[in-house]
Amino acid sequence: MELERKFCAEGGALEIAEGAVIAGYASLFGTPDQGGDVVARGAYAASLKRLAQGGGRVRMLWQHDPARPIGVWDEVVEDGRGLRVKGRILTEVAQGREAAALVAAGAIDGLSIGYRTKRATKAGAGRSLEEIELWEVSLVTFPMLRGARVGAKADDALAAKIRAARAALRLA
Template sequence: MARDIHIAKPPLETKRAPLPAAIGADGAFDGYASLFGVRDACGDIVERGAFAASLRRRGAASVKMLWQHRAEEPIGVWTEIAEDARGLKVRGRLDLSVVRAREALSLIRAGALDGLSIGFRTLRAASDAETGARRLLEIDLIEISIVTFPALPQARIAVSPALAAPPRHAAAQLAQKLANMRMQFATRRFEATLQRLAAE
């Protein structure tokens, strides 16, 4: 039996969730930042309508596009965010004047980076004692990030073969290697942070 829980001062949460998406040469892409009715690795299920009130209050322009949930690293803008029958459908554009956004585009083309993840506060949830799942009924959507590790296997950005073509010259190859090295460093830092939080 589910029990409805109202949270007075909700903490900021992040969640990787299913989203097929494709990215263009100019950094524009569509996708899904969340799917309804799908249980994730954290044991949460986002219910249809969970984002509706937040989207009415904020609109797409107020939801930040971040790199790996880092508030200090915005890398583009969300131009459209809306619920449909499937989930939270998004349209965004990387700002290619930002170095990190260019690196993200390169890594997406290389197949090294392919996830989306939401950062949110839970305003209302239902706890299911039988399954242990938490059903998210109302979410305050803060940001949507491009991430390395989505919580679900299907949380990926699908890249067209044309965009995945290898670089044509040495400078582009060097830039891609540098982006990969920075990505590896970010991954190690993320893992170290998780270990530190677990030890506290």
Template structure:
């Protein structure tokens, strides 16, 4: 079992994107957690598990799921996670609504496609732990 925050409200990532609270609500209402893929390093050819729960809370986008044992990529991602060599999360999405605020892009509506396990997250605070 892994869990953590894939996005944090009001925190700029390294690319200058800031996610506004509630940005995922419509997308999650349509697909639920089962419609969001768990990938390794954003590789669509490498699903490594499933998300059992994805919710927006007061801090950000909280995710909980399981890395499965169904492929070499999944076993490798699990081993890296257990060793503490990989603990980042990163979202794959389509921007539905955004606005400029100085150098930042504020995302107010996001169509969430996937949450990846990554070595280096674009949002440094987007991390997971084993639970």
């Protein structure tokens, strides 16, 4: 995929202006995952606030592998349904190009969270997760929470960029 780039005069940093845009729910409130854990409304609020205050961000990883970041989450917010995410898979990264192609083809659509439990109570077969320190949201083959899914932004421009990325991979 071609990415629009612009040179930032302040500091000379390269700014990525575009990528393969994806969005979905990484977590759904009140829905048990395959281990029986249920995330309570508001469980992410303190963690997201701490990240924002400290200038940190939730990482986008491939299959929970910290050595394989594939993009950036531009939005990570709690809403009435769960933890909604929107971000860009960076196709300058080899794994990012592959991930974008797999998402576009529908081969990968799972999302999964990497976190540390701060506060939970026993609930049925699992736990009620009341406070979570969120570290990362990964694109995964098999999400623990079946409803945690992502979709590619469906538009002709994105499809053209994915075709260009595939062609570039063949030439590399």
